Amino acid sequence: MSKHIIIIGSGVAGLSAAIRLRAAGMHVQVFEANDYPGGKLSQFEVNGYRFDAGPSLFTMPHFLEELFTESGASLSDYFSYIRKEIVCNYFFEDGTRFSAHADKEQYAEEASRTFDVTREQVLRYFEQSAMKYELTE
Numbered sequence: 001m002s003k004h005i006i007i008i009g010s011g012v013a014g015l016s017a018a019i020r021l022r023a024a025g026m027h028v029q030v031f032e033a034n035d036y037p038g039g040k041l042s043q044f045e046v047n048g049y050r051f052d053a054g055p056s057l058f059t060m061p062h063f064l065e066e067l068f069t070e071s072g073a074s075l076s077d078y079f080s081y082i083r084k085e086i087v088c089n090y091f092f093e094d095g096t097r098f099s100a101h102a103d104k105e106q107y108a109e110e111a112s113r114t115f116d117v118t119r120e121q122v123l124r125y126f127e128q129s130a131m132k133y134e135l136t137e
């Protein structure tokens with residue numbers, strides 16, 4: 001007899017857990033307080049324009065690939081994506097603009113040109129962040 005699992009919340013955490021548990025043969029029910037799934041992954045429309053209310057950057061796609069593979073589906077049957085050279089453009093009220101490059105060397109160059117920070121400081125920050133990420137992962 002398969003276990004009956006109840007998941008509270010249909011954000012990415014709840015949904016990905018539900019998919020994995022279902023793929024493992026469990027009976028899964030997801031309960032959501034909102035009248036839509038996705039949690040912080042939501043959007044709203046104003047005058048025909050659609051705005052992301054939560055995440056806009058699709059980071060670490062390999063986790064999503066893994067989720068689809070584990071559940072016997074292929075991500076490419078649902079959507080496709082490409083790695084962008086510029087991840088995001090930031091516009092500040094004082095007119096400063098900053099383009100966040102996917103390549104960390106270019107990111108550090110641009111950051112040192114735009115902000116009061118050296119290229120080396122940015123690269124060191126990336127190294128420290130990578131170390132923390134790998135330790136906690």
Ligand SMILES: Cc1cc2nc3c(=O)[nH]c(=O)nc-3n(C[C@H](O)[C@H](O)[C@H](O)COP(=O)(O)OP(=O)(O)OC[C@H]3O[C@@H](n4cnc5c(N)ncnc54)[C@H](O)[C@@H]3O)c2cc1C
Nearest residue numbers: 009010011012013014031032033034039040054055056057
């Ligand atoms: C403005 C913003 C920008 C972001 N940008 C990025 C980005 O660019 N890239 C990125 O990777 N991440 C980004 N994030 C982070 C990312 O959105 C979150 O880490 C992720 O969506 C959290 O998912 P979750 O399932 O843990 O929680 P949530 O999405 O918060 O889901 C929790 C769900 O549980 C439901 N719930 C809670 N309590 C109950 C209850 N008692 N009964 C029933 N339902 C309940 C809630 O209604 C909600 O739907 C951003 C977040 C915000 C807010």
